[in-house]
Amino acid sequence: MSKSSQRNAYGEELLAICRENNDVVVLDADLCGGTQAIQVEKGKPESFYEMGIGEQNMISVAAGLALAGKIPVANSFAVFVGGRSFEQIRQSVCLPELNVKVVGASCGLSDFADGATHQAFEDVAIMRVLPHMTIFSPADAREARKAIRTAVGRRGPCYIRINRNELPDVTAPDTPLEIGKPSLMADGGDVAICASGHMVALSLAARDILAGQGVRARVLNFATIKPLDPAAVRAALGPCPRILTVEEHSVIGGLGAAVLEALADHPLPLRRHGIRDTYGESAEKYERILAKHGLTAERIAEEALAK
Amino acid sequence: MDKATAEKLRQKAKRIRTGIIEALGLGKPGHLGGSMSAADMVAVLYYYKMNVDPKNPKKPDRDRFIMSKGHSVLGQYAALADLGYYPWEELSRTKTLGGLLQGHPEISTPGIEANTGSLGQGLSLGVGMCLAARRDGAAWRVFVVTGDAELGEGQIWEAATAAANYKLDNLRVLVDANGISAMGRVADRYNVGDADGIAAKFAAFGWNAKVVDGHDVEEIGDALDAADRVKGKPSAIVGRTVKGKGVSFAENTHAYHNKDMSEETRAKALAEING
Ligand SMILES: Cc1ncc(C[n+]2csc(CCOP(=O)(O)OP(=O)(O)O)c2C)c(N)n1
Numbered sequence: 001m002s003k004s005s006q007r008n009a010y011g012e013e014l015l016a017i018c019r020e021n022n023d024v025v026v027l028d029a030d031l032c033g034g035t036q037a038i039q040v041e042k043g044k045p046e047s048f049y050e051m052g053i054g055e056q057n058m059i060s061v062a063a064g065l066a067l068a069g070k071i072p073v074a075n076s077f078a079v080f081v082g083g084r085s086f087e088q089i090r091q092s093v094c095l096p097e098l099n100v101k102v103v104g105a106s107c108g109l110s111d112f113a114d115g116a117t118h119q120a121f122e123d124v125a126i127m128r129v130l131p132h133m134t135i136f137s138p139a140d141a142r143e144a145r146k147a148i149r150t151a152v153g154r155r156g157p158c159y160i161r162i163n164r165n166e167l168p169d170v171t172a173p174d175t176p177l178e179i180g181k182p183s184l185m186a187d188g189g190d191v192a193i194c195a196s197g198h199m200v201a202l203s204l205a206a207r208d209i210l211a212g213q214g215v216r217a218r219v220l221n222f223a224t225i226k227p228l229d230p231a232a233v234r235a236a237l238g239p240c241p242r243i244l245t246v247e248e249h250s251v252i253g254g255l256g257a258a259v260l261e262a263l264a265d266h267p268l269p270l271r272r273h274g275i276r277d278t279y280g281e282s283a284e285k286y287e288r289i290l291a292k293h294g295l296t297a298e299r300i301a302e303e304a305l306a307k
Numbered sequence: 308m309d310k311a312t313a314e315k316l317r318q319k320a321k322r323i324r325t326g327i328i329e330a331l332g333l334g335k336p337g338h339l340g341g342s343m344s345a346a347d348m349v350a351v352l353y354y355y356k357m358n359v360d361p362k363n364p365k366k367p368d369r370d371r372f373i374m375s376k377g378h379s380v381l382g383q384y385a386a387l388a389d390l391g392y393y394p395w396e397e398l399s400r401t402k403t404l405g406g407l408l409q410g411h412p413e414i415s416t417p418g419i420e421a422n423t424g425s426l427g428q429g430l431s432l433g434v435g436m437c438l439a440a441r442r443d444g445a446a447w448r449v450f451v452v453t454g455d456a457e458l459g460e461g462q463i464w465e466a467a468t469a470a471a472n473y474k475l476d477n478l479r480v481l482v483d484a485n486g487i488s489a490m491g492r493v494a495d496r497y498n499v500g501d502a503d504g505i506a507a508k509f510a511a512f513g514w515n516a517k518v519v520d521g522h523d524v525e526e527i528g529d530a531l532d533a534a535d536r537v538k539g540k541p542s543a544i545v546g547r548t549v550k551g552k553g554v555s556f557a558e559n560t561h562a563y564h565n566k567d568m569s570e571e572t573r574a575k576a577l578a579e580i581n582g
Contacts, residue, residue: 030456030488030497038490052459052497053426053488080425113336113402115410117377117424282402282410284335289404 001201003166007105009141010162011036013148014073015043021071022047024152027062028075029055034164035075035105059085059102063092066099071152077111078104078120078161086126094130094157101151102127103160107137108197108248109275109293110164112286119280125253127159128226134179135226136160137255139200140167143223146177154179161197163248165286168201170221177223181232188216191304192240196222196255199246205297210304217304225255230262237268244304247274248295273303308528312355316524319389320350324553324580326385329398330408331568337402339563341379344485344521344548345452351527352450352481353386361391364417370447371420371436375429376454376483377411378565380419384408387418427460429453430480434466437475437541448535451480456488458499464512470541471513478541479534480509483521485550489564502547509543521546553580 018024018040027049032038041048051058055076062072074081081104082089093100104123111118127133134154136147144162151158176183185200186207195203200221207217220236222228237243243263245256256272263270275293283289290296294303323346331337353359357370374380381401388395393407393416401408407416411424421432433451440447457463470478484502486493493499500508502518509516515537519526527546534542550564551557554576568576 030459030490032490034489050490050496052499053456054459054461056461084425113410114378115402115424116413117411117422281404282406283404284402292404 001168001170003168004141005166006138006141006144006163007036010103010144010148011039013145015039017149017152018044018047023069024071024073025049025065026073026075027051027058029053029058029080031076031105034077035103035162037075055080055084056088059088059100060092062100063098071099071101073101073103073148073152075103075105077118078107078123079118082120082123082127082159089157090130094132097132097156099155101148101158101160103162105162106164107161108163109280109289109295110286112283112289115282116279121250121275121280122253123159123161124225124249124255125257128253128258132157133226134158134224136224137196138162138223139197139221140170142169142173143171143175143177147223150177150179163198167198170201170204175221179224180227180229182220182222182236184236185219185221186217188218189239190216192218192220192237192243193246193300193304194220194222194243194255194259195246196225197248199248199295202295202297203246203300206300206304209297209301215305222255225258228258228262230265233259233262234266241268243268243270244300245270245272245274246300250275250277252277271303271306273300308355308525313525316350316354316528319354320347320524321580322389323350323382323385325577326388326395326398327381328568328573328576328580330381330384330401332399332401333570333573334567335402336565336567338378338381338565339554339557340487340550340561341376341454341483341485341564342381343552343554343557344550345379345483346382346552347522347524348452348481348483348527348546349382349386351524351531353390355528356531357450358447361418364392368445368447371449373421373423373429373433373449373451374412375423375451376426376457377423379452379454379483380412383412392418426454426457427462430463430466431469433478433480434469434473434475437470437478438473440477448477448479451478453480453482455482455484455486455499455505456493456497458482458505459497467509467512467514474539475541476538479531480541480543482543482545483548484545485548487550487559487561487564489561491561502545506543506545513540514543515540516543516545518545518547521548522552555579
């Protein structure tokens with residue numbers, strides 16, 4: 001399967017949006033190479049603000065821009081922009097429901113070399129608890145383009161998770177990105193694998209492994225994690241009697257928890273697979289650190305069958 | 308500082324720079340620029356100023372070193388290896404799965420006093436340590452190394468206020484003012500001030516502040532000695548430095564802020580450092 005850089009696609013699309021709409025402005029905290037907001041700095045410098053290494057200030061400045069009618073897109077690594085600026089996002093952005101887009105790059109384990117301080121497994125959990133927040137977790141490069149477009153077109157606070165590495169191209173031009181609803185990536189009736197981000201690709205590979213064992217897995221892509229429409233989630237599960245959630249995030253508070261909560265009134269056997277209440281560490285390769293946390297197609301296939 | 312000591316420190320700085328190249332390895336991204344610019348300050352601290360004992364890394368009266376700009380830890384890793392906190396060979400395993408030396412410092416590594424890597428927090432950690440030392444009536448000091456772009460973090464100035472408020476004369480910050488951030492020139496992109504401007508800010512916050520040539524081991528050492536005589540105030544030593552210092556193709560650019568080395572660049576860097 002072909003692969004594309006999710007962050008490059010995001011940066012390209014952001015520049016295209018800025019070219020179309022002069023009210024969209026982009027902020028970054030000395031990481032625009034990593035976030036790819038650099039594409040806006042290069043392509044339309046008058047829409048770009050370097051905010052230096054000061055994420056908290058960046059978020060409240062973005063809120064000020066929004067109060068005065070602009071559509072700011074504030075970028076940094078997920079761990080800093082969501083973590084360091086959490087209370088600014090809560091007070092300055094979400095409480096007044098301002099039109100600020102927060103983009104967290106190098107999500108999950110994707111900054112494999114830098115280690116624990118740079119690996120964000122908590123961002124979805126802390127963004128999800130904030131009223132008014134919409135959370136996007138695109139599966140590939142193409143979906144990252146749709147995510148930033150949808151976010152900019154939607155009034156109110158949005159958070160988008162972006163991976164640092166090249167990811168398999170799993171979505172098609174017509175794969176829908178509907179807020180609150182998962183999309184069906186592959187049909188099956190034995191077990192439903194609910195995934196988001198890079199884990200969609202691994203779950204599709206796990207489905208092939210399971211097919212070899214006579215198990216038909218359905219794969220659902222959660223491009224948005226919040227809000228989640230419980231009826232849409234239930235419908236998307238089809239006839240599957242059991243569910244596995246897979247995420248490059250802590251199993252606490254992330255996609256697995258969101259699905260579990262959405263189905264709380266109609267429970268089904270559900271297993272969550274993801275990062276188990278721990279921090280990351282440095283590794284020489286992305287695949288090595290993913291494997292350490294069991295984020296491989298083989299392991300997802302095993303988890304799908306585990307009782 | 309006498310000539311022999313200065314010469315020894317210059318040799319140790321070379322050893323540290325060599326260790327940085329070892330830790331960078333081949334084909335994995337790593338922070339050369341900021342590690343090299345801080346190397347001379349790290350050398351003066353570990354081989355001249357600080358009271359530390361590699362055989363007893365946790366001895367209670369040791370001075371504490373905090374690399375607030377955690378990405379520049381490679382030079383500290385080299386110094387710790389050279390001093391015997393762990394074998395020099397560990398350096399080549401930096402940033403590998405299960406390795407002792409993480410991409411950013413962690414206290415599980417012998418000689419590392421604080422977890423850093425998220426910029427802007429180290430000076431506050433230093434304030435806390437200094438308050439604890441004072442409570443204990445202990446004489447040990449805390450040395451914090453920050454970047455210049457790192458000073459964009461508001462928390463730095465919260466810590467600066469706290470340190471002056473509590474008259475922490477056991478606290479020193481050494482600012483590696485190389486004028487370059489992750490993305491380019493500080494003066495052009497997001498101006499936190501040059502070395503003089505930074506020193507003026509610390510002075511305005513109530514600190515003793517001094518600008519030095521951050522690659523001149525004698526100037527650094529003298530400024531650190533002078534800081535020991537300042538009572539009732541924390542001290543800031545702002546080192547005018549060159550990002551990537553010692554490796555010509557990496558000097559004064561952000562290109563080697565976080566980059567991988569090839570066989571060729573590695574050989575060239577080692578030749579220049581030890582030439
Ligand atoms: C809170 C936070 N924001 C962003 C980063 C990413 N980052 C790592 S190093 C760096 C640039 C540091 O520049 P400076 O402080 O001048 O250090 P030096 O030039 O000495 O490397 C950035 C933005 C980080 N580690 N922590």
